[in-house]
C-alpha cells in the first residue's frame with residue numbers, strides 16, 4: 001500500500017470506529033490529531049462487513065469487484081432456466097424477452113439464439129433465486145441498509161455482433177431509468193455467467209463518475225441502429241479515461257447508479273451471458289420525473305405499457321416499478 005493510501009486508511013479507521021478512536025488516536029501527536037478532518041463516508045454503511053479498503057475503493061470509484069461470489073452450480077442452473085425460457089418451455093407473465101434490433105428488424109427466422117435479454121424475471125422462482133443469494137445480500141446491505149428491495153432484474157445474453165455494432169450498450173447511468181431516491185441507497189449487482197473480456201463485450205466503466213450528477217440521456221447516433229431504450233449519455237466524450245472490467249464466471253460487480261458504464265460489441269461467436277439485479281433500500285421514495293431529464297424514458301415506458309395493457313388502466317412510471325419490486329430482506333417500508 002502506498003504511503004498516501006496508508007494515511008487515508010488511518011483517517012478512515014479513525015472515523016469508522018469511534019468507540020475505538022482513543023487507541024487509534026494515541027498513535028498521532030495531539031497537533032496531528034487536531035489537523036485531521038476525517039471525511040464522512042457517503043456511499044457505504046458500516047455494517048462491519050466491508051473492509052476499510054473496500055469501502056474507500058467504492059467511495060472513490062463507484063464500483064466494487066468481488067471475485068468468485070456465485071457458485072458454478074448456481075450459474076449453471078440460471079443458464080438451464082434461461083434455455084427453458086428461450087425454448088418456450090417456461091412462460092412467465094410480465095417477463096420481457098428481447099431480441100437484438102439487428103435481428104428483430106431482419107428477415108431471419110426467430111429462434112432461441114435471437115434472444116438478447118430477459119427483463120423482469122422477478123416471478124421466475126428459479127432465476128429470482130439470484131436476487132436472494134445471501135452472499136450477495138450481505139454486500140448489498142452495505143449500500144442499501146437492512147430493508148432491501150429487488151427492483152429490476154435482467155439476464156443479458158449479448159449476441160455475437162451481426163456486423164452493425166448493435167450489440168454495444170451505450171455509456172449510461174442506470175439512474176436515468178429509476179424514479180426513486182435517494183440515489184446512494186441504490187446498487188446494482190452484475191454477475192458474469194462466463195468469462196467476460198474485451199473480446200466478448202465486458203462492462204466498461206468510467207471510475208469516479210458516480211460523484212457527478214444525473215446527465216441527459218438520448219439514443220446515440222449510431223449508423224447501424226440502437227436497441228429500444230438503450231439511451232446513452234448525451235455529449236459522451238470517448239476520450240474520458242475508462243476501464244474494461246474483465247471478469248471470470250461467478251465474479252460480481254457492485255456499482256452505483258450514477259456510475260457511467262456500457263459495454264463494447266461482442267466480437268466472438270458466443271453469447272456473452274450475465275445476470276443482474278438492481279437493489280434499493282425499501283425506505284426509498286418515488287419521485288415525479290415530469291420536467292426532468294428522465295421524462296423522455298418515462299414516456300417510452302408509458303407507451304410500451306399502453307401498448308401492452310391498453311388505455312383502460314392507467315399505470316404511472318412509478319407504478320411500473322412498484323409492481324415489479326420484490327422485498328428480499330427486512331421490511332417493505334415505502335417502495
Ligand SMILES: CC(C)CC(=O)SCCNC(=O)CCNC(=O)[C@H](O)C(C)(C)COP(=O)(O)OP(=O)(O)OC[C@H]1O[C@@H](n2cnc3c(N)ncnc32)[C@H](O)[C@@H]1OP(=O)(O)O
Pocket residue numbers: 096097098099100101104105119152174177226227228229230231304
Ligand atoms: C438500468 C436498466 C433499466 C437499463 C436497461 O435495461 S436499458 C434497456 C431497456 N430495454 C428495455 O426495457 C426494452 C424492453 N423491450 C421491450 O419492451 C420489447 O422487447 C420491445 C422492444 C417493445 C419489442 O417487443 P416485442 O414483444 O418483441 O414486439 P415485436 O417483436 O412485435 O416488435 C415490436 C416493434 O419493436 C421493434 N423491436 C423489437 N425489438 C427491438 C429492439 N431490440 N430494438 C428496437 N426495436 C425493436 C420491432 O421491430 C417492431 O417494430 P415495428 O415493426 O413495429 O416497427
Ligand SMILES: Nc1ncnc2c1ncn2[C@@H]1O[C@H](COP(=O)(O)OP(=O)(O)OP(=O)(O)O)[C@@H](O)[C@H]1O
Pocket residue numbers: 168169170171198204220221232233236238261262263264265
Ligand atoms: N456515441 C456514444 N454514446 C454513448 N456511448 C458510446 C458512444 N460511442 C461508443 N460508446 C460506448 O463506449 C463503449 C466503448 O465502445 P467501443 O466499442 O468503441 O470500445 P470497446 O469495444 O470497449 O473497446 P475496443 O473496441 O477498443 O476493444 C461502449 O460501451 C460503447 O457502447
Ligand SMILES: O=C(O)CCC(=O)C(=O)O
Pocket residue numbers: 154156158169174203261262263274
Ligand atoms: O450487460 C451489459 O452489457 C450492460 C447492461 C447494462 O448496463 C444495463 O442494461 O443497464
Ligand SMILES: [Fe+2]
Pocket residue numbers: 172173174261
Ligand atoms: Fe446499465
Ligand SMILES: [Mg+2]
Pocket residue numbers: 264265
Ligand atoms: Mg469495440
